[in-house]
Amino acid sequence: TILHNISKLLAPHDLAGLTVLVTAGPTRESLDPVRYISNRSSGKMGYALARAAALRGARVILVSGPTALEPPPDVEFIPVETADQMFNEVTRAFGGADVIIKAAAVADYRPVTVSHQKIKKSGQEMIIELVPNPDILAELGRRKTSQQLLIGFAAETNNLEQYAREKLSRKNLDLLVANDITMPGAGFDYDTNIVRIFGPHDEVEDLPLMDKNTVAHKILDRVIELRKSRQGAV
Template sequence: MRPFQGRRVLLGITGGIASYKAAWLARLLQQAGAEVDVVMTRAATEFVGAVTLEALTGRPVHTALIAAGHALDHIKIARAADVVVVAPCTADFLARAVHGHADDLLSACLLATSAPVLLVPAMNDRMWAHPQVQRNSAHAREIGYHVLDPDDGALAVGEGTGPGRMPEPETILAHVGRLLESDGALAGRRVLVTAGPTREAIDPVRYVTNHSSGRMGVALAAAAWRRSANVTLVAGPLQVPVPAGVRVVPVESTQQMHDAVAAELPEADALVMAAAPSDFRPANVASQKIKRGAGALSIELTPNDDILAGTRERRRDGAVIVGFALETTDLEANARRKLASKGLDLIVLNDATEPGAGFGVDTNRVTFLTPDGAVAPQALLPKGEVADAILDRVAALLAARGVR
């Protein structure tokens, strides 16, 4: 999984109740292809066992600053790391880290590393709100550490809810990935992505829609944000979670998606139109629920405006525009017509009838078509990998155009 394959991650675990989540984070990092070096404080071992982390990572767990045969561990581990993440980061460890203490292995590693460092504070909401903790968090950012603020949610038993909960491991994984690709070709670019279906009302309780889950668009938004782009996701009703870090503009109808894209596009360096907006809408929407007793029902449909074709006048000079063509017949011919008629730089073609490549699945088989006549069929891949293949082409086009 890009960008973790073959990278070294130093995972620091400190002594808070959220330490149990660190075990799952270690597993996610390992599954993504990273080599994970776990460093635990003494207090952390009271919450989760070192043997657990060793079993999950397949590597020794480090706990001691001074031990026979391990005198230079804090240097070796720190230098080997491509990124350091401390999750959870307790109030005590945050204070020691920002003041340069080195009285345990983990704090010493922070002083010895030149890799980016992500601190993930987790504590009681009153502790997080304390002025000194807030100053320490701000100080951490001032000295170059990245700080992922805690979520607002359920705390330890009896403590209710509030800001202080450690973000979920999947969210932390996304932030670690972004640090590993912080200097990529899309860093700082403004990328606009659309995802999901739209819904066209028939009456107050029924609507016309399609089978799109939003998986492909969400994968694109997540991959662009991981590459350090500034990402806006215009999303119809999704069946998958919204990715971390992405600004989301929720919409319902095709007209709402049209208006949202029109508003966002003038500032975008790239538009990737992965949504499946409805081509038609009911010509007349009933103001009350249509009752079964009304007998046979005919619904007159009228065409919606073509969102992508209508973006021409709003496109920024040099912007890269990518469309999708989900077809069932005459695949390449239909995709070529869309590529030309909508003035696209790239169209992503896929067959709606192919198993494993249509709506509601985690994989896709696509073919890239460009205005110069090139055709580049791809293998059946996870949608995350398809997203990266698309963004590789977007980044190359932006670089060739010198877009700033």
Template sequence: MKKHFLITAGPTHEPLDPVRYLTNRSSGKMGYALAGAAAHEGHRVTLISGPCELDVPTGVDFIPVETAAEMYEAVKRYIGKSDIAIFAAAVADYRPAHVPDQKIKKTGDTLTIEFIKNPDILGSAREVFGYQGTLIGFAAETENVEKNARVKLQKKGCDFVVANDVSRKDIGFDSSENEVALIFAEHTEPLPKADKYQLSLDIIERALAI
């Protein structure tokens, strides 16, 4: 049976002023690979993506966003129509409390900017959006990878979490390959290092089995 996937991908850009923004090293490759793989398998895909320099996979419904707040609103709008939601985007946890209308000029030797917390998109899926479908989160960690991913699994109500160590130089950010572990409530399933498209097929297979 064919399913409707909602997939988030890429980083977010949080404006500091009209010419600068805060972001992270996510290339979006994992999320786009997931979207392409799901579409290739004949599923309907809604891809909500932050700014990426990637070609949109053929056959997906593409929703471009820039900030975490915009991604939150897009997910809120579309998640109820999906059977399986995969949150692969690297969303900024914080944004500047105030964004000036003009460029911040260089004045003193230091600059202090106040940040406020962005809405928790994955954490809102169950409790705020009332999502009842299969929910999969990603945990990009630099230490205690499995432990931190398992905390996310429990706090966010995920069916499983895809965990990977982004401190490694050979996988993860900017790489076409990754090595992940699927964290379920009762067990952990490591997936060997492979290209992101093959890993996407494995993740989609596990999601469909739930």
């Protein structure tokens, strides 16, 4: 925390006065008290964004699914487990946020039923029925005011550019940060990432391999730019 305090003195305080809401990590959707469905999100990208935003003077709220990480200093930390819990916490904090960065990998589906007892093994095949979870990002895109910036993420294995542009427009985002998780050094569990930042006017910025803290600051630089251009346009 001495390092953190020095970094904080040295960082530009260009987010001072703003509230930044960050989501991070996976969600877990229980099948029974023991088993669950989840995904490979480590939370590192979201935690790096929360840390960087706090260093730059923002009030930061971090809503996080289960990860192996320590919450960053100077951050209001709200742990959740399921997509439903994340939906509730995020929509509660959304109204007071100037910038919303949805780095969490929220489960798209959850089991129709959750068994209260551990399901015993039968030796037979088993079927799990899943239903779609609420689409938090799309809901925030609908609720967003002209004063708020909404940044989404897309982790893809194929057709990255097509999926990214569709998601940006369909979910009414201001920026979309996309990465191809099949590339070495990009995506889940790495300390580095290789991202493409898609903007609202079909522009795309390709960043080279860099550590997630640096990626986080690059994303926040784009947020500052976007806020300035919006204010200039008013």
